Amino acid sequence: MSGVRVLVGTKKGAFVLTSDGKRKQWEVSGPHFGGWEMYHLKGSPVDPARLYASQSTGWHGQLIQRSNDGGKTWEPVGNKFAYDGVPGTHQWYDGTPHPWEFKRVWHLEPSLTDPDTVYAGVEDAALFRSADGGQSWQELSGLRGHGSGPRWQPGAGGMCLHTIILDPSDPQRIFIAISAAGAFRTDDGGKTWKPINQGLHSLYIPDPTAEVGHCVHHIAMHPSRPGVLFMQKHWDVMRSDNAGDSWQEISGNLPTDFGFAIDIHAHEPETLYVVPIKSDSEHYPLDGKLRVYRSRTGGNEWEPLTKGLPQRDCYVNVLRDAMAVDSLDKCGVYFGTTGGQVYASADAGDNWSPIVRDLPAVFSVEVQTLS
Amino acid sequence: MKESMPRSVVRVILPPHLRTLAKVGSEVELEVETRATQRSVLDALEARYPMLRGTIRDQVTQERRPFLRFFACEEDLSHEPPDTPLPDAVTSGAEPLIILGAIAGG
Numbered sequence: 434m435s436g437v438r439v440l441v442g443t444k445k446g447a448f449v450l451t452s453d454g455k456r457k458q459w460e461v462s463g464p465h466f467g468g469w470e471m472y473h474l475k476g477s478p479v480d481p482a483r484l485y486a487s488q489s490t491g492w493h494g495q496l497i498q499r500s501n502d503g504g505k506t507w508e509p510v511g512n513k514f515a516y517d518g519v520p521g522t523h524q525w526y527d528g529t530p531h532p533w534e535f536k537r538v539w540h541l542e543p544s545l546t547d548p549d550t551v552y553a554g555v556e557d558a559a560l561f562r563s564a565d566g567g568q569s570w571q572e573l574s575g576l577r578g579h580g581s582g583p584r585w586q587p588g589a590g591g592m593c594l595h596t597i598i599l600d601p602s603d604p605q606r607i608f609i610a611i612s613a614a615g616a617f618r619t620d621d622g623g624k625t626w627k628p629i630n631q632g633l634h635s636l637y638i639p640d641p642t643a644e645v646g647h648c649v650h651h652i653a654m655h656p657s658r659p660g661v662l663f664m665q666k667h668w669d670v671m672r673s674d675n676a677g678d679s680w681q682e683i684s685g686n687l688p689t690d691f692g693f694a695i696d697i698h699a700h701e702p703e704t705l706y707v708v709p710i711k712s713d714s715e716h717y718p719l720d721g722k723l724r725v726y727r728s729r730t731g732g733n734e735w736e737p738l739t740k741g742l743p744q745r746d747c748y749v750n751v752l753r754d755a756m757a758v759d760s761l762d763k764c765g766v767y768f769g770t771t772g773g774q775v776y777a778s779a780d781a782g783d784n785w786s787p788i789v790r791d792l793p794a795v796f797s798v799e800v801q802t803l804s
Numbered sequence: 805m806k807e808s809m810p811r812s813v814v815r816v817i818l819p820p821h822l823r824t825l826a827k828v829g830s831e832v833e834l835e836v837e838t839r840a841t842q843r844s845v846l847d848a849l850e851a852r853y854p855m856l857r858g859t860i861r862d863q864v865t866q867e868r869r870p871f872l873r874f875f876a877c878e879e880d881l882s883h884e885p886p887d888t889p890l891p892d893a894v895t896s897g898a899e900p901l902i903i904l905g906a907i908a909g910g
Contacts, residue, residue, distance in 0.1 A: 468821060492871045492905045493821055493859035509825065509855040513863040535864070 442471035445793035510567035517574035554594035573623035588612035613648035629677030683732025694756035741785035769795025
């Protein structure tokens with residue numbers, strides 16, 4: 434019997450939502466780690482019972498939790514994130530140099546092949562790796578050592594490394610994204626990195642086509658086509674067909690191309706989902722209507738998906754890690770809001786219904802398809 | 805033969821989130837050297853409850869987290885150097901060392 438497990442990170446704890454393959458009846462477990470900010474939870478693709486979770490508060494800093502039973506029980510593992518060598522400086526909001534300081538883990542990305550290997554994207558931006566199930570962490574410091582680090586600067590939410598994509602066809606290739614430095618790629622397992630921002634155009638930086646400085650919000654890749662990337666930038670939805678070497682805008686007929694989340698249909702690599710947000714100064718849907726937009730053509734042509742979603746007086750946001758898909762047939766699509774709703778569609782976005790309505794603000798949503 | 809340092813029991817009151825994390829009640833008792841300091845008490849606390857590492861002091865700098873304070877005997881000891889001996893009333897176990905979270909909303 435197939436089923437799905439939805440891992441939800443919120444401002445005040447984590448929740449685990451489970452259902453069978455029909456995805457109509459849901460069980461809600463939680464809050465786990467009540468009162469803590471849960472930026473992200475994610476399961477191992479090779480051992481679905483192995484989960485990792487990022488737990489933090491302003492009082493007590495960062496913890497990493499690990500589960501070996503699908504989220505029923507958890508144990509704290511290592512939380513020492515020490516930058517490699519002398520951390521150096523990046524730009525502060527006012528352009529002055531500011532020392533690199535660890536604040537929190539935004540994203541955890543388990544290895545595609547080893548349940549004990551997991552990557553962590555942190556604020557201030559850096560990439561860490563653990564090969565012992567999260568007990569100890571080592572920085573892949575070639576990223577900050579790329580040379581452009583002193584020119585990176587924080588976005589409004591902090592200078593966070595929020596996206597980590599592992600290439601299933603090439604274990605040496607990893608994509609990451611940082612707000613507001615941009616996207617980077619390694620082809621040698623993390624030793625050396627190059628910025629992959631050619632084609633991005635950002636009016637909020639002095640040189641709109643600079644090598645670094647772009648506020649990339651999220652990137653998605655379909656595992657069957659690892660050379661094709663889709664990006665939701667601060668403004669603009671973008672596409673690359675050459676592993677990030679260059680990008681083209683695919684915003685097309687979107688009513689606004691500001692947003693945070695972007696994801697891809699599990700079985701149709703040209704079918705994309707975004708949630709347009711009004712603007713960088715008004716982080717809620719246009720006209721109070723919560724609409725997911727779907728493109729079946731790899732971008733440019735978009736259709737609004739509204740059935741089951743509030744179409745008046747809705748002023749929530751959908752954050753960058755708060756959308757995910759399952760791999761059942763039909764593909765399930767899920768997203769969480771800052772108003773505490775987690776919406777699900779069991780038919781690729783045609784119809785939506787809330788799994789839960791009243792959670793704390795949702796930071797992240799990940800889905801595990803269970804066989 | 806080397807003489808062992810005299811030891812005493814210090815009481816520490818933890819904030820609620822850390823009680824949950826360490827699976828303890830509001831107060832824990834730690835055996836430390838008689839001339840205990842903030843550092844030696846926190847070292848003993850983290851040795852007994854490794855899951856608390858990094859939650860009171862930064863893992864790398866070992867500095868007190870800015871939203872936490874250390875109180876004892878109705879005094880704020882937060883800005884005392886970490887190797888300053890704690891008050892006798894704390895090292896004798898008469899008074900607890902209180903680790904307190906700042907009041908904050910949100």
